[in-house]
Amino acid sequence: MSIEALKETIGxxxxxxxxxxxxxxxxDALHSTPHFITSPEQIDKxxxxxxxxxxxxxYLPSMKNKKVGVVVKGCDSRTIIQFIQExxxxxxxxxxxxxxxxxxxxxxxxxxxxxxKPIENISFSDNGDITITSExxxxxxxxxxxxxxxxxxxQYPTPLIYDHLIGEExxxxxxxxxxxxxxxxxxxxSLEERLKYWQGEFxxxxxxxxxxxxxxxxxCQDSCIAETRDPHWISQRLNLxxxxxxxxxxxxxxxxxxxECGECxxxxxxxxxxxxxxxxxxxxxKELFDYEPGVKLDEKPPMFVxxxxxxxxxxxxx
Amino acid sequence: MPDVALQQELRIIxxxxxxxxxxxxxxxxxxxxxxxTDLRIIRVPCSGRVDPLFVxxxxxxxxxxxxxxxxxxRDCHYSDGNFYARRxxxxxxxxxxxxxxxxxxxxxxxxxxxxxxxxxxxxxxxTKRLHELxxxxxxxxxxS
Numbered sequence: 001m002s003i004e005a006l007k008e009t010i011g012x013x014x015x016x017x018x019x020x021x022x023x024x025x026x027x028d029a030l031h032s033t034p035h036f037i038t039s040p041e042q043i044d045k046x047x048x049x050x051x052x053x054x055x056x057x058x059y060l061p062s063m064k065n066k067k068v069g070v071v072v073k074g075c076d077s078r079t080i081i082q083f084i085q086e087x088x089x090x091x092x093x094x095x096x097x098x099x100x101x102x103x104x105x106x107x108x109x110x111x112x113x114x115x116x117k118p119i120e121n122i123s124f125s126d127n128g129d130i131t132i133t134s135e136x137x138x139x140x141x142x143x144x145x146x147x148x149x150x151x152x153x154x155q156y157p158t159p160l161i162y163d164h165l166i167g168e169e170x171x172x173x174x175x176x177x178x179x180x181x182x183x184x185x186x187x188x189x190s191l192e193e194r195l196k197y198w199q200g201e202f203x204x205x206x207x208x209x210x211x212x213x214x215x216x217x218x219x220c221q222d223s224c225i226a227e228t229r230d231p232h233w234i235s236q237r238l239n240l241x242x243x244x245x246x247x248x249x250x251x252x253x254x255x256x257x258x259x260e261c262g263e264c265x266x267x268x269x270x271x272x273x274x275x276x277x278x279x280x281x282x283x284x285x286k287e288l289f290d291y292e293p294g295v296k297l298d299e300k301p302p303m304f305v306x307x308x309x310x311x312x313x314x315x316x317x318x
Numbered sequence: 319m320p321d322v323a324l325q326q327e328l329r330i331i332x333x334x335x336x337x338x339x340x341x342x343x344x345x346x347x348x349x350x351x352x353x354x355t356d357l358r359i360i361r362v363p364c365s366g367r368v369d370p371l372f373v374x375x376x377x378x379x380x381x382x383x384x385x386x387x388x389x390x391x392r393d394c395h396y397s398d399g400n401f402y403a404r405r406x407x408x409x410x411x412x413x414x415x416x417x418x419x420x421x422x423x424x425x426x427x428x429x430x431x432x433x434x435x436x437x438x439x440x441x442x443x444x445t446k447r448l449h450e451l452x453x454x455x456x457x458x459x460x461x462s
Contacts, residue, residue, distance in 0.1 A: 186416070191415065191418050194416065194418035195417065195418025195419065198417055233371070241379060244378055245374070248374045252369075252371055252374070252410075252413075255406075256409070280416045281412075285409070289405075306398065306401035313408045315427075316411070316427070318447055
């Protein structure tokens with residue numbers, strides 16, 4: 001796809017929306033940042049490359065009163081479908097500009113590969129090579145080596161919902177079984193090992209709530225029960241129980257709703273695999289109710305509905 | 319009937335719906351059925367009121383086991399509360415082992431107000447199972 005075609009489309013879309021959300025260069029060469037375009041002269045500042053990691057749809061529920069255009073990758077488009085399923089946005093108020101995506105970078109993985117040196121320049125070639133200049137030295141990385149985990153098993157490189165598609169559709173070559181491979185692998189551990197793993201991970205949590213704030217499906221905003229005093233679910237005490245409880249709140253409130261965009265993991269300053277719990281629940285939802293979040297417009301999330309006779313839930317005996 | 323009185327008592331939390339299971343527990347009591355005393359009952363309006371987080375919070379904060387009981391499917395006082403509960407609790411039942419908590423520590427079932435004997439059986443068996451598992455030991459120390 002060409003950036004010119006994208007800019008042209010945004011120019012057209014901008015005529016009948018209040019704002020178009022896209023990406024622009026961030027504070028350094030490695031970071032991009034959301035770009036809110038309200039007038040045509042702002043269009044030129046926008047960029048499109050594998051640095052565009054954010055899920056921009058996260059702004060949509062809070063912009064309900066406006067008509068919004070938004071640039072989405074394949075994974076981000078699932079969020080829009082999920083929003084519509086849950087009635088959080090109106091389809092008519094969103095113009096979706098979809099871009100088939102070959103994968104993005106993980107800033108953490110790039111920084112690790114170049115030893116956290118300051119980056120002066122970064123460029124991308126069509127074959128998936130990334131050339132990074134830092135401290136006068138050039139280094140070539142492959143996109144596949146520094147992309148986030150979600151890209152390595154991506155099933156939906158082409159947006160599932162769009163009004164304008166920029167560029168050619170891409171079909172995935174990654175096997176569908178690979179998506180939950182790590183979850184199945186983890187389930188082979190013993191109960192003690194799993195408990196130890198989670199306690200070790202959650203113990204590092206600093207309760208900055210960045211995972212919650214970045215999550216597009218966390219829509220309670222000021223009423224989040226992790227912070228309300230009435231009801232008082234968790235205290236300010238600094239201990240593992242409270243941290244564990246916070247992550248349980250996040251995971252269970254996303255049961256059968258998580259679109260696996262990976263924003264929670266991307267923003268976690270402590271590198272906790274926050275998305276894993278939600279993906280485990282998604283795997284169960286797939287097995288129990290044959291449901292995958294954010295894929296079909298006419299479905300309802302499994303926790304929102306029920307069947308009088310559940311085919312796959314058996315009564316438990318003691 | 320196992321003699322649990324000789325062992326140390328465990329902390330088991332029971333969430334019982336007001337209309338069926340709480341009545342069922344009452345029936346068991348009125349009928350003078352012998353029951354273990356480890357269970358502490360919390361009455362809720364409906365099993366649909368039971369947020370899976372109630373169970374997690376209880377387990378993380380010192381309970382050794384949690385029992386949720388509501389009206390039989392199709393018998394809900396609010397017509398569909400227990401249908402939602404069934405999906406949520408099943409989801410939780412599958413998640414607990416992923417966290418490293420034995421899912422035998424959590425049980426959900428349906429007991430109607432007339433089923434005093436069924437209630438006695440449920441409580442007795444669940445308590446017995448938990449005594450076999452012993453207290454739930456999560457790492458308790460305060461982190462950095």
